[in-house]
Amino acid sequence: MLEIALRLVVIIGAFLLLPLIVGQLEHKAMAHMQSRLGPMYAGGFHGWAQLIADGVKFVQKEDVIPAAADRAVFKIAPAVALVPYLIVMIVIPVGPGLYGVDLDAGLFFVLAVMGVGVLGSIMAGWSSGNKYSVLGGMRSAAQLMSYELPLVLAASSVAMAAGTLSLTGIVEAWQWWWLPWQAIGAIVFFVAGLAELRRPPFDMPIAESEIIMGPMTEYTGIRFALFMLAEYVGIVVLSALTTVLFLGGWHGPWLPGPVWTLIKIFVLAFVVIWVRVSYPRMREDQLQKLAWVGLVPLALVQLALTGVVKVL
Template sequence: MLDVVLSFAVILIVFLALPLIVGQTEHKVMAHMQSRLGPMYAGGFHGWAQLIADGVKFAQKEDVIPAAADRRIFMIAPGVALVPYLVVLIVIPLDRDMVAVDLGLGLFFVLAVMGIGVLGSIMAGWASANKYSVLGGMRSAAQLMSYELPLVLAASSVAMAAGTLSLPGIVEAWQWWWLPWQAIGGVVFFLAGLAELRRPPFDMPIAESEIIMGPMTEYTGMRFALFMLAEYAGIVVLSFLTTVLFLGGWHGPFLPGWLWTLVKVFLLAFVVIWLRVTYPRLREDQLQKLAWAVLVPLALVQLALTGVVKVLT
């Protein structure tokens, strides 16, 4: 029992720390890529305390609930968006012996729980009694239905190759020659995960220039901050899963396994930020076409290729 409590405490610390680090990194990386200073003053040296200052700002803001809103759903929606990512981290291995719970159906569990997080945006959009929020919620629902299929198919390819649904088991079975063999699935999984997180260029449900902030339009203070934390936590979870499924997790020379995992996670988080800065927002028709005309066929090709390789080997 004590081991479980300690493991959960460590995971909670990681859960709170890594999204904040990714958020601060995004501020700095975007500033450099766009040739601007970015936050430089909070905390002194290079603006290291900017996220803390943002948290204090959110805590001081008034918690406003629209009069016409469904109060109960409106209040719990940020928690529904955030908590699933905390639950998912429990089964993701950091190293060979560093995982809180090794579920035999870990991959199935992760994919099922991650889908719940998107429901927070749908609930927020419906409960806000705002036409822009409802439109954002509808876009979130359409995006979830479109990109869940290639996400699951790409993950299924890795499970088929490894012969197990256990996340540590998949890493143990991973070989270096999987990098080119499973590359198509890795790209499909990563892009589909970005779309489910509604990260640019897949941010049509938020689209500040069109529908203000979509499902989050009516949110203020700490409830809005929870949605932001859920976004960064989602980036961390997606980077962890891509690392575990397609990049060999803790496998690597010289460095400790857990350090290799974190290095790969932060490199993928950097790619997420780079994509935000580099590519413009997709139109709704382009977003749906990418899912159904590109990613789903590629995921099926990867699945077929995996089946052929398994039969031949």
């Protein structure tokens, strides 16, 4: 029992640190890609204190709740957005034997809990008493319904190939020749995951130029910071799941297994940042068309291919 508790503390502590590192990486990568000098000066050497300065700024800001808001729902919405991603981290294996809990239906558990996180944005939009926030919440709900299907289909393909729903079992069953075979599913899963996180170019629910900040328009201070933290935790979770399901998790030559897992996670996190810098925001019709005309058929093709390979 003590061993399980210690393992949970270590894993949760590590995964709480990773989102902060990803946030710092985003500051620096975007600064280099867009020639933004500001994030390079805070604290001196390469702007090392930028993340600390942002944290202090959020803590100092006044926590304002609009008079027309549903106060109870408004207050808990940031926690609903953040906590599910933290729960998911408990079942993601980092290395052989290095995980919080190994569930037999771990993949179903992860996909179900990740869907709950989006409800935080819907609750925030509905409870704010602001038309822009309500519109952002409605867009979040539509985006969740559209991209949940290709996400689940792509993940089901890997489970079918491995013959198990356990995340640890999927990594143990993984083979190098899966990389080209499951490539379509990997792309579908990663793109659908970006859309569920509402990361650019899938950030229509936030769309600063249209609806200010969408569900987060009325949030200030530490509650707004929790939404930002939820986004970075979501990036880590998406990168970790893509690593576990499609890139072999801890499999790799020479280096220890957990090191390979972290390397793959950070490479994918960098890709998430790179996509944000490189592509403009999609229109709502383009976003929905990509899901139903593009990703869903590709996910079905991957499922059919997996079935054929398994039978043969």
